[in-house]
Amino acid sequence: MIRKSAMLLHALRSADYMEKEEWSATEMGCRLNMSVQTVHRLLSSLEEYGFVAKNPETKKFRLGLSLLKLGMSIKENSSIRNSAILAMEKLMSQTKEKVYLTVPEGNEGVFIDCVQPGFTALDEYIGVRSPLSLGAANKVMLAHESRENRQKIMQNLYKKGEIIDLKQLEKNINIIAKCGVSICFEEIKEGNTEIAAPIFSWDNRVAASISVISPSSRLDEQEIYMTIQYVQDAAEEASRNLGWRAKEYKVYSI
Incomplete structure (x- = not known):
């Protein structure tokens, strides 16, 4: 579970360099060869702690501010x-x-x-x-x-x-x-x-x-x-x- 969550975060990070700021659970599932249900469950958990953010209009995800705060703390x-x-x-x-x-x-x-x-x-x-x-x-x-x-x-x-x-x-x-x-x-x-x-x-x-x-x-x-x-x-x-x-x-x- 932790490994898959890390894969999602890394994928969202690299996505920023592809000039695509937000990704849906379906898109991330296809990219990582994971089921949509698994991706959505993991993204929801990461969202709860602020590691990813969900756009309420598009229902798509991007990296959250909690990662920035952790980086600044380090x-x-x-x-x-x-x-x-x-x-x-x-x-x-x-x-x-x-x-x-x-x-x-x-x-x-x-x-x-x-x-x-x-x-x-x-x-x-x-x-x-x-x-x-x-x-x-x-x-x-x-x-x-x-x-x-x-x-x-x-x-x-x-x-x-x-x-x-x-x-x-x-x-x-x-x-x-x-x-x-x-x-x-x-x-x-x-x-x-x-x-x-x-x-x-x-x-x-x-x-x-x-x-x-x-x-x-x-x-x-x-x-x-x-x-x-x-x-x-x-x-x-x-x-x-x-x-x-x-x-x-x-x-x-x-």
Whole structure:
């Protein structure tokens, strides 16, 4: 089923280059040697998610805007990574710990990259999704969303059971928003401390977060303070590379 859906999308894409913008289910069936019933069923499913669009007058199909949005998302994530990678490597050198890049997607955060000391296998967290209410990397992005988006996300997560104490989370998020940095103990992995700061794009929108995850046993009060400084400097450097106009960060009080 997935293979046939992919064939349909590729066929519609190549159709654009044949100066024929819209195709009927019958035409696509003949072109791909599929039954009209199968093609129509697949196109209806793809239409439901916006991958194809149906002309209400001609009843014919063309590629939908959801594909464009996915492509723009991939391009944006690539741009974010390119803007952050040098800052991440510098932060790793300063802390001697793993450094992560996380981006927001809806109500979740996604780990998209990691730099780490030495030559090791692909990190286990890459590609992992978690609610924006969990972990420093996610919470710092949630805290720097607009007030309207922040409330909407928290309400959605609360309804899904991802948040137990909504008032306590709101209090924590407000503190993070004022400080510009988030610290979480053992939320991502037992025995680890995560410190994160937001990365902003040129339009002052939170685009990602940069974080360090360290074994808690390695961090005393002074180490935490220094790591905060390093993480904030790295986030600011990555933000500037995205065209953000630098501003002064507040330092988390210990």
